Structure formats: C-alpha cells, structure tokens
Amino acid sequence: MERATVREHLERIGGIAVVRAKDPGAVMPIASALAVGGIGAIEVTMTVPGALDVIRSLAREMGGVITLGVGSVTDPDTASAAVDAGATFVVSPVFRPEVVKATHSSGAVAVAGAFTPTEALAAHESGAEFVKVFPADVLGMAFIKGVLAPMPQLRLVPTGGVTPENAGEWIRAGCVAVGVGSALLDKKAIAAGEYGVLTEKARVMRASIDAAREGSA
Numbered sequence: 001m002e003r004a005t006v007r008e009h010l011e012r013i014g015g016i017a018v019v020r021a022k023d024p025g026a027v028m029p030i031a032s033a034l035a036v037g038g039i040g041a042i043e044v045t046m047t048v049p050g051a052l053d054v055i056r057s058l059a060r061e062m063g064g065v066i067t068l069g070v071g072s073v074t075d076p077d078t079a080s081a082a083v084d085a086g087a088t089f090v091v092s093p094v095f096r097p098e099v100v101k102a103t104h105s106s107g108a109v110a111v112a113g114a115f116t117p118t119e120a121l122a123a124h125e126s127g128a129e130f131v132k133v134f135p136a137d138v139l140g141m142a143f144i145k146g147v148l149a150p151m152p153q154l155r156l157v158p159t160g161g162v163t164p165e166n167a168g169e170w171i172r173a174g175c176v177a178v179g180v181g182s183a184l185l186d187k188k189a190i191a192a193g194e195y196g197v198l199t200e201k202a203r204v205m206r207a208s209i210d211a212a213r214e215g216s217a
Contacts (some may be wrong), residue, residue: 001067006088006109007129009041009067011155011176014209015167016041016091017202018071018159018181024054026190031058033195034184035066037202043091043179045071046078052085059086069111076102083108091179093134095123111157115139117147120154130155132179137161141173148174164205168212180205 001009010016017034019042021027031042044055051070058068069089070082076098079090083106090103091111103110104127111130112123123131133139136158144156158170159179167178184205189197 001088003104003107003109003129006067010089010109010130013039013041013067014171014177014213015039015205016043016069016157016159016177016179017184018043018045018179019185020045020047020181021185021190022049023190024048024050027054028058028061029193029195030185030190030198031062031066033198034202035062037199038206039184039202040065041067041069041177043069043071043089044087046082047072052081055082055085055087069109073099075099079103079108080106089129091132093132095119095126095128097126100126100128117151120147120156121151124151124154130157130176133158133175135160136170141169144170144173144175164201165208167205168208168210171209171212178209 017039070087071091073079073090073092079099079102089109092099093113095112095114100110100112110128111132112128113132113134114120114123120131131154133156137160155176157177162178162180163183170178184201186197
C-alpha cells in the first residue's frame with residue numbers, strides 16, 4: 001500500500017495492537033482474533049522470535065485483512081528488512097532520524113518514539129507520520145493536552161499504560177490513535193488457546209475509540 005493509504009488506515013482504525021508473543025506460532029491466531037474484534041492494525045515487535053519470518057507469513061496470509069507493521073525497531077537495517085518482509089509501518093521506541101529515513105526509503109510509514117516535546121517535534125519534522133509517546137503512563141493525558149496546545153500538528157500515538165477500556169480517553173485528549181500491548185493480549189488466554197478472549201477485548205477497545213470519536217461519554 002501507498003504510505004498515504006497506510007496512514008489513513010491507521011488513523012481510521014485508531015488502535016494498534018502491539019504483539020510481543022513468546023511463541024511465534026501464536027501470532028497468526030492472535031492477529032486474526034483481534035481483527036475480528038475490530039482492531040486490524042497489528043505491530044509485531046522485533047522481540048518476537050523469528051519476527052521477520054512471522055511478518056512474512058502474516059503479510060502472505062492476512063495482508064488483505066490487517067494493516068501490518070513492525071515494532072521495537074532502533075536501526076535502519078532492521079527497518080528496511082521488516083518492510084521487505086511485508087511491514088507497512090515501522091514503530092520505534094525512540095527517535096532515530098536514520099530509522100525514519102530508511103523506513104520512508106522502503107516505502108513504509110514511520111512511527112517515531114518520543115518522550116519530550118522537543119523529541120516529539122523533532123520526530124514530526126523528520127517526516128515521521130506519527131509520534132509514539134512512550135511510555136505514556138509515565139507522562140499521562142495531561143501531557144498530551146499540554147503538548148498539543150502549542151503544536152496541534154503532531155499526530156500522537158501513546159503506548160504504555162493504554163488499555164482497551166481507556167483507549168477512548170486518550171483519543172479525547174487529542175491522540176489520533178493508541179498502541180495497546182499486554183492489556184489487550186491476555187497471556188493466560190493465549191496460552192490456553194482461548195483467542196475469543198482477545199476478540200472480546202478488541203471489541204471493548206473498538207467501542208471505546210468509536211465512542212470517543214462520536215463525542216459520547
């Protein structure tokens with residue numbers, strides 16, 4: 001997909017599932033379960049064993065169903081390799097201009113990490129389509145509102161401390177999307193193969209985001 005299309009998909013979905021599964025074989029059913037629940041943006045982190053192979057398989061089997069990305073990327077070579085494997089967006093926990101450049105050179109959307117207003121603006125000015133505010137639970141929603149007041153052009157995506165239940169609160173604070181990991185991916189349910197639990201959590205997250213966008217309480 002074109003970068004503009006991927007960006008539009010991520011904003012429309014409004015929620016990115018951050019997958020850090022220890023078992024690479026579980027990623028496919030996890031992605032499927034989440035997509036059924038309305039969260040079809042999947043970020044496979046490089047901490048997943050054989051992450052590039054997992055991304056390659058997901059791109060082949062579910063490329064038309066999900067918006068697939070890679071996370072925990074801190075160097076340009078990994079960014080390029082992940083896009084070659086099928087990732088359409090690249091997420092970094094920190095801001096590295098060279099990662100943004102490599103991501104764009106490969107034709108993918110860049111989500112650059114930031115912890116301060118200065119880093120957030122630098123990431124935006126580097127061309128990153130989104131700025132990942134991380135870890136968001138340390139900073140809080142007041143930080144989001146405070147940063148956006150003088151810099152409304154930033155497309156902020158908080159990760160860390162975001163849950164399916166409070167996803168909408170972050171959207172109301174001004175974020176364009178949120179990233180949710182452990183609060184969405186119930187470890188016990190995954191271990192037991194009860195992927196329906198993930199679908200239900202995804203539905204809660206979908207409803208929270210949609211309610212916030214509709215202006216509901």
